[in-house]
Amino acid sequence: MAITLEEANRIVEGALAQAAEFDIKISAAVVDGGGRLIAMQRMDGAIWASAYGCQGKAVASAAFGRSSGEMQDRATQPTPAGINAASGGEMIMGQGAVPIIRNGVIEGACGVGGGSSQQDEDCAKAGVAKL
Template sequence: MTLTLADANRVIAGAIEKAEQIGARMNIAVCDAGGRLLAFQRMDGAMWAGSFGSQGKAMASAAFGRPSGDLTPRADHPTLRGIAAAEGNHMFYGQGAVPIFRQGVLIGACGVGGGSAQEDEDCARAGVEKL
């Protein structure tokens, strides 16, 4: 079971739709279950730093199969720090990404950056709901 490019583009379109509804300019990343980037878009006017946050949060969400915000309270735990270091310090354990499941199987994650933590997560959820 995989996440296709067409799936990823639907997720991104849903996240952009939500961002436009709330008046936010976002960076949206979709990765596969292994945390590898599958698709990315940066809305006009979105801050460039959000591109790193969206991808890092998506990677963390895919790695642990849960919303990246669930990891925030444990972000300084030696195990989580070690995992992040071992993979190259690209994971972000902040709120804004949600995993993508198909028939109970983790197939990827969507991460968003550019708004508040809650806005990021709301946009990611809206995108995933398009599947």
């Protein structure tokens, strides 16, 4: 089953709600299992780079089926770096995204940018918890 737009928007809203509790300004994105954007929002006052960061982290999380932070230490190893290069360099293997897995299938990921790395991941987790 693919993530619907309604589900993606619910995830993004959950991430933004967590950011509001943290009193931070973020961008949040949801991508499908192939790393293609379904939904994205940038809060008023969020840095412009967060729009790129949230998507890049989400793509990495969907590609590898784990949190983007788990890939951080391996980002420069030949295989992950080669996959990133072959896919156009769109992945960001830094903390802030979590995969969306249902019934053992990677359906996509939610990525967040704009807070600290831990805040970003916490917001992404809060978003995915809305499914």
